[in-house]
Amino acid sequence: xxxxxxxxxxxxxxxxxxxxxxxxxxxxxxxxxxxxxxxxxxxxxxxxxxxxxxxxxxxxxxxxxxxxxxxxxxxxxxxxxxxxxxxxxxxxxxxxxxxxxxxxxxxxxxxxxxxxxxxxxxxxxxxxxxxxxxxxxxxxxxxxxxxxxxxxxxxxxxxxxxxxxxxxxxxxxxxxxxxxxxxxxxxxxxxxxxxxxxxxxxxxxxxxxxxxxxxxxxxxxxxxxxxxxxxxxx
Numbered sequence: 001x002x003x004x005x006x007x008x009x010x011x012x013x014x015x016x017x018x019x020x021x022x023x024x025x026x027x028x029x030x031x032x033x034x035x036x037x038x039x040x041x042x043x044x045x046x047x048x049x050x051x052x053x054x055x056x057x058x059x060x061x062x063x064x065x066x067x068x069x070x071x072x073x074x075x076x077x078x079x080x081x082x083x084x085x086x087x088x089x090x091x092x093x094x095x096x097x098x099x100x101x102x103x104x105x106x107x108x109x110x111x112x113x114x115x116x117x118x119x120x121x122x123x124x125x126x127x128x129x130x131x132x133x134x135x136x137x138x139x140x141x142x143x144x145x146x147x148x149x150x151x152x153x154x155x156x157x158x159x160x161x162x163x164x165x166x167x168x169x170x171x172x173x174x175x176x177x178x179x180x181x182x183x184x185x186x187x188x189x190x191x192x193x194x195x196x197x198x199x200x201x202x203x204x205x206x207x208x209x210x211x212x213x214x215x216x217x218x219x220x221x222x223x224x225x226x227x228x229x230x231x232x233x234x
Contacts, residue, residue, distance in 0.1 A: 009179055009200025016204035017054075024053035034059055037068040040100045040126065042215070043089065044071045047107030047132075048078050048148060054206075055106060061212050062104070070098070078108060079148050082158045086115035093121040102215060103128040106206060107182075108152065110135070110174075115158070117168045127171040129214050132202050134183045135174070136163065154185070166191055173214045177205045 031052065042062050044052050052059065052071035063069045072092055075085060089112060093101065101124055103113040110133025117125050134141075137154030144150060151158065169191035176187035179200035188194045197208055205211075 006179060006181075006200065009177075010181055013181070013201030013203050016201070016207070020054050020056070020203075021050075024051050024056070027053050027056065029053075029056070031071045031073060034063045034069040034071065037063060037066045039066040039068075040102060041068045041070060041098050042102050042104055043092070043098075044069060045085075045089065045103055045105035045109030045113050046075065046078050047105075047109050048152075050106065051075075051077055055104070057207060058104060058211065062215065065212075067215075070096075081148075081151060082108065082111045082115060085109075085112040086119065089113070089116045090119055090121040093124050099124055100126045102126050103130075104211075104215065105130045105133060107132050107134065107202065109133070110172075111152075111158065111162060114162050114165070114168060114172065117171065118162075118165045122168070125171075127173070129173045129175065129211060130187070130189075131175050131211055132177065132180055132183065132205055133174060133187050133189075134159075134185070135187060135189045136185045138183045138185060140182065140184070175205065175208070175211055175214060177201050 044055050044059055046052055046054050059069050059071065072088060074088055103125060105113040105128060110130030113128045113130060117128065134152055137156060137159040138152050139154060141149050141152040169189050172189060172192040173195065174187050174189045174192045175195045175197060177197050177199050180202050182202040195210060197205060197210060
């Protein structure tokens with residue numbers, strides 16, 4: 001991968017993030033409007049510094065396909081520690097008695113999602129589609145003064161705990177870009193269905209059609225690991 005292509009991916013990635021962060025500031029959609037539908041329910045878990053509105057294109061696509069989509073406004077911009085975020089999701093699952101739930105997560109949200117899956121509400125979750133999640137942490141996190149971001153370092157206790165929990169990985173689809181400027185270690189997860197996408201970025205991969213496609217095939221997949229790199233979205 002040449003430096004010019006990597007630079008181009010950086011620019012496109014942050015342009016995508018800027019557009020959706022800006023739109024989130026002005027959007028006034030009532031999240032309750034997405035909770036109708038006859039298909040299996042979905043819970044949206046955004047990444048750090050993101051509200052659920054950052055993932056609104058996915059929310060709308062899933063709702064249009066008949067899924068009740070639940071967004072947890074109490075997560076706000078997802079500055080909670082991973083364990084606290086997982087507790088909030090677990091409480092929501094118990095309180096609303098949701099079953100056969102699919103978690104759709106971005107980045108840090110995938111860490112909280114896996115923690116939910118190995119906890120008391122794990123039996124209520126069918127599986128998770130995780131996009132650009134640092135399952136093994138990111139070494140860049142150690143260089144950042146923010147406590148919230150340092151919790152994503154490879155030696156953080158939560159990261160280590162999740163790394164030891166292997167049985168749940170078979171219920172996870174991990175989708176990630178060929179080049180992720182935030183996660184040099186990558187998002188491949190042992191025992192999961194790993195889907196590298198031949199593109200670059202940490203944010204705009206959320207718009208890749210494979211994310212939606214994988215939600216529909218999550219429960220019927222016969223192979224636990226498909227390393228095939230899918231087409232570029234450029």
